[in-house]
Amino acid sequence: MIRTLLALDGTLIRGALAMVLAAEHDISVVAEVDRGDEVQQMLWARLPDVAVVDLDLIAGHGPGAVGPCPMLLLVDRPRVRGLHDMLTGRRTVGVLANDVSPHRVVDSVRRLARGETVVDVELVLAAFNANSPLTGRETEILELTAAGATVAEVAGSLGLSPGTVRNHLGRISRKTGARTRVEAVRVARDAGWI
Structure with missing residues (x-):
């Protein structure tokens, strides 16, 4: 027993x-x-x-x-x-x-x-991995993306060019091991990074 x-x-x-x-x-x-x-x-x-x-x-x-x-x-x-x-x-x-x-x-x-x-x-x-590998800017971008903002909207909100936002999203995907933005958001949320 x-x-x-x-x-x-x-x-x-x-x-x-x-x-x-x-x-x-x-x-x-x-x-x-x-x-x-x-x-x-x-x-x-x-x-x-x-x-x-x-x-x-x-x-x-x-x-x-x-x-x-x-x-x-x-x-x-x-x-x-x-x-x-x-x-x-x-x-x-x-x-x-x-x-x-x-x-x-x-x-x-x-x-x-x-x-x-x-x-x-x-x-x-x-x-x-509780300590986030994401920079402050990457965290901001991913949080806006998680809220449903498009690349253009994120860029406008943060005063960045769309190309810079896409570059950040690429680094975020590599750091999270994600293939898509949706997956990157899920990984970051599960880890407590956003």
Whole structure:
């Protein structure tokens, strides 16, 4: 039996996930926590095999908020900045976006209990690249582009020529690894750069 602790803000979400996990034949929920300052204490008191934790709940408590077991961190995609500190030095960790299906959480709990690592690659890359590679001007251009402005409108708004804006957009695409402006906007938003 995989003893699982849930540390999630929000009674409805935590309760629903507890029901999904408890319905599995090999998983039991041994504790539920909704406050960040209680997570570490409960981890040591209940000694679960795996903890499913909302990163926002423990982000302000630093790496000391982690306990003796593998941890599946659920992360709000736009706010991945706190993830880097939580990953540093952990042997077994899981990282998923907080909008994944319950079945993916169930599978991840099992994998973590076996000592495997569970990773949403996009989230981890965003966490380790939380410092934006974009210059201030590139950020301005991408924000205007994200708002739906055309190249000509961006140029007019910033007092630049359309060619200069296109050059900036090309550099932004290279820095984000995107093939299109829409993809560059998505990458930058997911990383928290805009």
